[in-house]
Amino acid sequence: MELATCPVCIDLMAKPCVLGCGHSFCELCAHEIVNLNDKCSVCRRNARGVCAPNLELEKLIEALILPLMDEERREKYERRCDEQKRKILRKNKLRCVIWSEVERRLPRNPLLLDVINRCKEVCGNSEDVIQEIREIFAREIFDNDLSVFSVSGDEQDDGPTLAFKEAFAGL
Numbered sequence: 485m486e487l488a489t490c491p492v493c494i495d496l497m498a499k500p501c502v503l504g505c506g507h508s509f510c511e512l513c514a515h516e517i518v519n520l521n522d523k524c525s526v527c528r529r530n531a532r533g534v535c536a537p538n539l540e541l542e543k544l545i546e547a548l549i550l551p552l553m554d555e556e557r558r559e560k561y562e563r564r565c566d567e568q569k570r571k572i573l574r575k576n577k578l579r580c581v582i583w584s585e586v587e588r589r590l591p592r593n594p595l596l597l598d599v600i601n602r603c604k605e606v607c608g609n610s611e612d613v614i615q616e617i618r619e620i621f622a623r624e625i626f627d628n629d630l631s632v633f634s635v636s637g638d639e640q641d642d643g644p645t646l647a648f649k650e651a652f653a654g655l
C-alpha cells in the first residue's frame with residue numbers, strides 16, 4: 485500500500501504516472517511537477533517534459549489494493565481518477581490560453597524583449613534560449629494567476645477573468 489501512495493498528495497495514486505527519474509505520482513500530481521516545478525518532488529532531478537502512465541503500477545493497484553477497499557472508498561478513488569482527468573484537460577486548456585496571451589503580448593513587452601536580446605548576444609541566436617524564456621514567463625504567469633480561475637471540477641469554462649486581464653495589463 486505504501487508503495488502506491490503518491491508522495492505529493494499522500495493518497496493512493498490515481499492513474500499513476502512515472503517521471504523520467506523513475507518516481508511515480510498520481511497523474512495530476514505528475515502533470516503539476518512536469519509543468520510547474522520541473523523537478524521531481526522526491527529526488528529533485530530534472531523532470532521536464534517526461535511523464536508517462538505507469539501501467540504496471542495501475543494494474544497492481546487494481547488487482548491488489550482496490551479489491552481490499554470497501555465500496556465507499558473504492559467509489560471515492562474512482563471519482564478522484566475522473567476528476568483529475570477533467571482538471572488536467574482544464575489546466576492544459578488554461579496553459580494554451582496563457583501561452584497565446586504571452587505570445588500576443590511578447591512584442592509589446594520591452595522588458596522581456598530586452599532580456600531576449602541580451603540572451604541572443606550572449607548565447608548567439610539560439611531559439612532554444614528564447615523558447616526557454618517564453619516558457620519561464622508563461623509559467624510565472626500561470627503560477628501567479630492560477631488562483632483567479634476556478635479549477636474545482638465544475639465543467640463551465642468562462643475563459644480569462646477580469647482579474648486575469650488586469651494582471652496582464654501590468655506587463
Ligand SMILES: [Zn+2]
Pocket residue numbers: 490491492493494495497498509510513
Ligand atoms: Zn498525488
Ligand SMILES: [Zn+2]
Pocket residue numbers: 503505506507524525526527528529
Ligand atoms: Zn524522482
